[in-house]
Amino acid sequence: MRVPFYDIKAQYDDLASSMSDAVQSVLSSGVYVLGPNHNQLEREIADRHGVKHGIGVANGTDALRILMDAVGIGEGDEVITPAFTFVASVETVVQTGATPVFVDIETESFGIDPAKIEAAITSRTKAILPVHLFGQLCRIDEIKAIADRHGLLLLEDGAQALDSHCNGKFAGQYGLGCGFSFYVTKNLGAAGDAGMIISNHDEVNERCRSMRIHGMGRERYYYDHLGYTSRLDEIQAAVLRVKLQKLDAWNLQRQKLAEIYQRELAGLPLTLPTVLDGNNHTWHQFSILTDRRDELQAFLKSRGADSMIYYPVPIHFHAPYLKYGNGKGSLPVTERVCEQILNLPIQPHLSEDQIHYVARSIQEFLTSQS
Ligand SMILES: *Cc1c(COP(=O)(O)O)cnc(C)c1O
Numbered sequence: 001m002r003v004p005f006y007d008i009k010a011q012y013d014d015l016a017s018s019m020s021d022a023v024q025s026v027l028s029s030g031v032y033v034l035g036p037n038h039n040q041l042e043r044e045i046a047d048r049h050g051v052k053h054g055i056g057v058a059n060g061t062d063a064l065r066i067l068m069d070a071v072g073i074g075e076g077d078e079v080i081t082p083a084f085t086f087v088a089s090v091e092t093v094v095q096t097g098a099t100p101v102f103v104d105i106e107t108e109s110f111g112i113d114p115a116k117i118e119a120a121i122t123s124r125t126k127a128i129l130p131v132h133l134f135g136q137l138c139r140i141d142e143i144k145a146i147a148d149r150h151g152l153l154l155l156e157d158g159a160q161a162l163d164s165h166c167n168g169k170f171a172g173q174y175g176l177g178c179g180f181s182f183y184v185t186k187n188l189g190a191a192g193d194a195g196m197i198i199s200n201h202d203e204v205n206e207r208c209r210s211m212r213i214h215g216m217g218r219e220r221y222y223y224d225h226l227g228y229t230s231r232l233d234e235i236q237a238a239v240l241r242v243k244l245q246k247l248d249a250w251n252l253q254r255q256k257l258a259e260i261y262q263r264e265l266a267g268l269p270l271t272l273p274t275v276l277d278g279n280n281h282t283w284h285q286f287s288i289l290t291d292r293r294d295e296l297q298a299f300l301k302s303r304g305a306d307s308m309i310y311y312p313v314p315i316h317f318h319a320p321y322l323k324y325g326n327g328k329g330s331l332p333v334t335e336r337v338c339e340q341i342l343n344l345p346i347q348p349h350l351s352e353d354q355i356h357y358v359a360r361s362i363q364e365f366l367t368s369q370s
Contacts, residue, residue, distance in 0.1 A: 003345050003354045005306035006185050010349035011250075015242050022238040029234075037237035042196065044244060045180070048163060049170040051198045053205035056232030057212050060159040060181020060195040061088040066228060067177045067197050068096045068127075070207035071153055077126035080152075082112045083315040083325065084334040085131040089157045090315045090324075093129065100324050101125070102316050104331045107289070108274040111138020113333070117146050127153035132161035132171050134310075134343075135187070135254075135284035136275060140166065140174045155179075159195075160284045162188050163251060167278040172198040177208070182232075182240055187254075187284050188247050190236040250348035254283035257346050257355045261286055264359035268366050271340075285310060289340040292366075297342055299365045305358045308343045 012019060026037065034056075042054035057063050073079060075097035081090050083102040093100040103120050106113040110133045117128065128147050130138050140156070147154040156178035158164070158171035165171065172178035177199035182190040197208050207225065210216055215227030258273075258281070265272055271289035275281045287310070290296055297307050314334045316325025328335070344358060 001304050001354065001357050003305040003350065003358055005308055005345045005347065007347055007349045008184055008189065011189070011243065011246075014246060014349075018245075019239060019242045022242050023235055026234050026238045032234045033231045035234040035237070037234050037241055038232055041232070041237045041241055041244075044241070045162075045196055046198050049172045049178075049198055051170075051172050051200045052202070053199050055197040055199070055205060055208045055212065056237065057195045057197060057208075058230040058232060059193040060179055060183060061092060062212075062228065062230040063159075063179030063181070063195040063197045064088060064092040064129075064155075064157060065095055066208050066211050066230060067155055067179055067199075067204070068092060068098075069225075070204055070211060071127070071155065071176055073098050073126055073153070076124060078122060078124045079126060080112070080117060080120055080128045082131055082334070083321075083331050084110060084311060084337055085133065085157065085315065086159065086311070087315060087318070088159070089129060089131050090321060094320070094324075098126065099124075100321070102325055102331055102334075104333045105337065106139070107271070107333060107337060109136060109138045109276050109279075110134060110287070110337065111140075112143060114139050114142035114146060117143065118150075121150055121152070125150070125152055127155055129155045129157060131157040131159075132164055133285075134160055134273070134287055135164060135282040136279045137161060137164050137166045137171060139276065144174050159183075160186065161282070162186070163247070163280075163282050165280055166276070173200065176201055177204050182236070187251065187282055188240060188243055191239045192233075192236055194232045194236040194240060196232065251282050253348040254346055255281070257348075257350060257352070258283045258286055260352060260355045261344060261346070261359055264356065265362060268363060270362075270366065283346050285343045286346040287341050287343050289337065290342065290366075291340055293340050293342050296362065296365055300358065300361055303357075303361045305361060306345055309341060310343050311341075312338060314338050
């Protein structure tokens with residue numbers, strides 16, 4: 001049996017004729033940027049998350065970068081981030097001229113550990129940028145309370161957390177703004193790159209909106225800020241709007257597959273993912289921890305089942321970021337998770353049989369050779 005980790009073509013096959021129609025209609029309209037699909041997508045994503053504003057941008061990295069610029073993060077500032085994340089969360093902090101300050105994670109949400117934040121706060125700390133990894137919110141209520149207590153800005157990296165909430169309060173409702181990515185492999189993926197900022201704050205909205213088109217003000221060719229060229233193309237918006245019609249069904253399937261893993265892998269010598277109290281989980285990833293990770297991955301591969309390691313190396317070990325960290329041993333949980341984590345296939349075009357097959361293969365590996 002083959003079990004592919006991602007199957008983007010299957011998403012297209014699900015929606016082939018409506019997707020082709022949508023793209024064709026954009027092409028024939030001659031409106032390729034900031035058009036009706038783009039505007040409606042902004043509305044739809046903001047509404048899904050119960051916030052006032054959605055600002056389409058070219059990708060999730062730009063969403064974070066523009067958001068940070070819009071709230072005035074720059075040289076001399078420190079921004080608290082995890083080192084267990086996709087590089088963009090930290091890369092964008094460095095790009096603003098600010099200094100990332102790494103705080104270790106906890107293994108239930110894989111997000112920043114609130115208990116370790118206060119020790120990292122200095123007189124230069126300007127913001128906290130927590131990341132909602134793998135499809136559920138991190139301990140954002142506690143993190144927000146710390147940010148409020150210390151007068152720090154709170155920004156959210158929600159690139160993997162579209163539709164994720166805690167007790168009905170969605171990603172983007174906690175901070176000044178939240179960045180999303182519609183990169184191909186995300187739960188809602190474009191046919192290329194796309195991203196969005198969402199925010200409840202009118203001023204942040206105005207600034208981001210202006211910055212994505214060179215910092216232009218209300219009047220054309222008058223510039224208020226230093227800006228970017230970062231638009232979400234109309235064709236991508238059309239593709240995303242078609243896929244959005246299936247997102248609930250796809251996420252439901254992810255949930256069903258996750259339940260199979262949880263049931264079938266219970267009791268084995270590995271750590272299953274935890275869902276925090278009050279959280280929904282959209283299962284962007286299904287992550288297990290095992291100290292035999294590399295062997296298990298090779299074994300699964302020999303059985304035709306793909307798996308991925310998110311993330312094999314913590315950010316503070318990569319050359320451009322060494323100077324912001326304190327080396328090996330400084331973030332023990334992050335470093336251990338990078339050695340033990342394995343992400344199992346859970347994309348919505350897998351069948352229950354395929355998940356049973358992966359689970360049985362893991363059982364076989366862990367019971368016969370340990
Ligand atoms: C995907 C991702 C990003 C960046 O999004 P792009 O659209 O690829 O630029 C940022 N942060 C996290 C956590 C991500 O997973």
